[in-house]
Amino acid sequence: MANHNFDSEASIRDARLKGYTVEKILTEFGVKPASNRQWKSFECPFCHCKKANVFPHEGIRLFKCMFNACSSDGKAMAEPQLIARLSNLTDREGFIQYLKMAGVWKDVGKIPLKHPTSNIQTEARPATPTATERPANGSLPEA
Numbered sequence: 585m586a587n588h589n590f591d592s593e594a595s596i597r598d599a600r601l602k603g604y605t606v607e608k609i610l611t612e613f614g615v616k617p618a619s620n621r622q623w624k625s626f627e628c629p630f631c632h633c634k635k636a637n638v639f640p641h642e643g644i645r646l647f648k649c650m651f652n653a654c655s656s657d658g659k660a661m662a663e664p665q666l667i668a669r670l671s672n673l674t675d676r677e678g679f680i681q682y683l684k685m686a687g688v689w690k691d692v693g694k695i696p697l698k699h700p701t702s703n704i705q706t707e708a709r710p711a712t713p714t715a716t717e718r719p720a721n722g723s724l725p726e727a
């Protein structure tokens with residue numbers, strides 16, 4: 585499998601260096617920080633509770649909503665996952681979208697999509713007659 589020398593980690597770093605942080609993504613999606621301009625206890629774009637936070641983690645910042653029943657499932661998300669969730673994309677699509685937003689997307693050639701190259705023949709299955717028809721029990725077992 586060709587790798588295309590595409591370094592996804594480096595691309596994400598480039599995007600972050602351009603200022604495309606979690607906060608920037610949130611802003612682009614119309615999410616606003618709390619009234620004190622802090623990205624703490626702000627309105628979650630998923631559940632709209634004021635329980636969303638951005639917190640530092642290993643040199644980057646992640647989004648996380650503290651509301652138990654939030655559709656984000658309490659997941660801590662970096663930029664690509666956040667975009668994916670906000671746009672209903674797969675993580676992979678979110679990742680590409682993120683790099684495109686930041687302008688660091690390099691067309692690494694056509695990523696081959698799965699398409700059938702061989703004739704898939706529908707297997708002729710022997711018909712299995714399921715003739716075990718049970719007569720429905722007329723009486724309902726009510727307690």
Ligand SMILES: [Zn+2]
Nearest residue numbers: 628631649654
């Ligand atoms: Zn939430």
